[in-house]
Amino acid sequence: MKRIFKFILNTIPRPILIKVSYLVRPIIAIFLKGTTYTDPIDGKSFRKFLPYGYGVQRSNALSPSTFSLERHRLLWLYLKNETNFFTAPKKVLHIAPEQCFLKLFKKQENLDYTTADLYSPIADVKADICDLPFEENSFDIVFSNHVLEHIEDDKKAMSELFRVLKPNGLGIFQIPQDLSLENTYEDFSIKSKEERKKHFGQYDHVRIYGRDYFARLRNAGFKVNEIDYSKTISEELMQRYCLVKGEILPVCSK
16 A cells, blocks of 8 residues: 555646545545544544655555644644634635645634645635735734745745734744754755655655754744644654654744
């Protein structure tokens, strides 16, 4: 199964994968129903989760019901337990919206929820993160998760995220990060899919962020709180929710 999923991820364009996933997800959820693991986003349980990864496949990574990954479930728990995201009136911008969140966030009556992306078939607004079509200080909350590693001019993208966020607003900008690296590794002369996969771990990535990622956000103007939220979660729930220890949530404000 891991080989099949790896082949699918590396050969089928992401917009097509998104459309197809809506069709196959209910069938997979029924087939894998059980009691071993639980997706905290919808509360459904399964005998196992699906493998995921463009390179090395991670076991029990992808929830069969929401198609959430470890990072999505961690973010959900943080928003639910540590913020008023689900109760207070908020104007929200979600760049490259993940399908595990999309319908749930749209249903929330307290949210004025807008999604944007240049290519995603499920986004409301077609927009370039480096040139967002919104006025400055427009949104109480901005999400842009696992996007910046795809963007060559991430400095410009960060400045746009800062521009559209309201003063005292909340921004969460997750990225794949190698905390063993002091400095981000990037080389824009690397253009081919195979070489990018070799150097950056995925065919459409242009860098591997190191520990200096938080400094990059601060240079864009953000106040950054580096939160290892996994430390607050019991070992039992870490295993049941299929989370990863040590992932840092970059919780930003303006």
